[in-house]
Amino acid sequence: MGAFNIADAFSTEIGIDLGTCNTLIYVRGKGIVISEPSVVAVERGTKKVVAVGVEAKRMLWKTPGDIIAIRPLRDGVIADLETTEKMIRYFISKVLPRRWFVKPRMVIGVPTCITEVERRAVEEAAYKAGAREVKVIEESLAAAIGAKIPIFEPAGHMICDIGGGTTEISVISLGGMVVSKAIRIGGDEFDEAIIKHVRNVHNLIVGEQTAENLKIKIGNAIADKTIEKMEIKGTDAITGLPRRLEIDSVEVREALQEPINAVIEEIKRTLGQTPPELAADIVERGIVMTGGGSLLKGLPKLISKETGVPVILAEDPLLCVANGAGMYFQHTKDMASNQTIYNNLNS
Structure with missing residues (x-):
């Protein structure tokens, strides 16, 4: 020993x-x-x-x-x-x-x-x-431990972690998982949705880095008062030549709608499977969001609006x-x- x-x-x-x-x-x-x-x-x-x-x-x-x-x-x-x-x-x-x-x-x-x-x-x-x-x-x-959630107390805590490849939604009580759901949708799928949209709508082929920059700089999940614009460069799908294009935040939001809706649906499903006593705790304490994907502008606000539950973004969600x-x-x-x-x- x-x-x-x-x-x-x-x-x-x-x-x-x-x-x-x-x-x-x-x-x-x-x-x-x-x-x-x-x-x-x-x-x-x-x-x-x-x-x-x-x-x-x-x-x-x-x-x-x-x-x-x-x-x-x-x-x-x-x-x-x-x-x-x-x-x-x-x-x-x-x-x-x-x-x-x-x-x-x-x-x-x-x-x-x-x-x-x-x-x-x-x-x-x-x-x-x-x-x-x-x-x-x-x-x-x-x-949950990293977000300083007191996971060992006899109360329900919901955490939504949006990583690069997966989104995981769990209800934790007394240090264990009560309900846990994971879908293979994350920041990568957000980028993929932007690449697909730009190609389908503008016949422009862009890389993952360009899509990621768009998401970080002007991406949002909920309509904003100001419309932001950004210039991107890519390859014309028809001529094969390099081309520039200006794209705005409204279009990026439209492109992101499908993966964001999939995440929200999964959160609703998890809430639906949570025992009533723990669900009452979550309504009171809120959903804690972590992971890089949770940094998408307006996403916590949209989730709160769609579920009727307060949403808190953890400190340093990436860490x-x-x-x-x-x-x-x-x-x-x-x-x-x-x-x-x-x-x-x-x-």
Whole structure:
């Protein structure tokens, strides 16, 4: 038993938000130490890693024939195990000294909609990257801890985490999931909807980065007083030549309508399946939103209008999953000691 405690005392606790778009790493005592795109550039044929993260994202869609930039995660799931492992290993070697005393303990947030096989693939990648202990937890549970929601109290809390590849809506009470729903719609689908709209309406082909810029700069979920405009560049679908186009926020909102409605419908469905006592708590406390997708202008307001429930945007929504995963071990330890005190008082 003693050896285990010594290992725990010297072991670094790491929380990982293994996102479709970005990977964030939290180290206990230091906070978020890595926030980089989930992209790996490898040599074609040899699969030798050329660049990871920010460097590799610059190469996305712009690489010469012998280098391919890979996004190893799709819809919050590992699509390429070998590359994911290399990516985790690279990020961890950046944050930890080369010869650490004890291997780190890792907590990784994953979507609830992944299969048992996919969950095991995440664990395997973490062990191969050098973890001593790996705990895989639901993204929304990690997000709730990161958003400082008192999840262990006997009351209902609803969290909606919109990531790059998935949206997860969960009702948490007494530290467990009461209802949890996940759909494979997230920030990527928002970008995809913009790309499709621009092509269908204007015969212009634009890339993911252009669509993402449009979404961030002038995207909105609800009609705004001022109409914003932005110039984009792309390829004419008919002539194949480069062309400029001015697009406004009304059009971007129209393009985003379908994926946004899918998210709202899922929230309504989850509320419909929530036990009445917990639903009453949610109406009082509101829905907490986390994840990059929740930063879309006007989205919390629209969700509140459609559901009749107050919506609160968490502080630092992008960091909630990584922070919560990193605090998980401490959180459960505190919970266990509180339970012991409670049991002693009642014995």
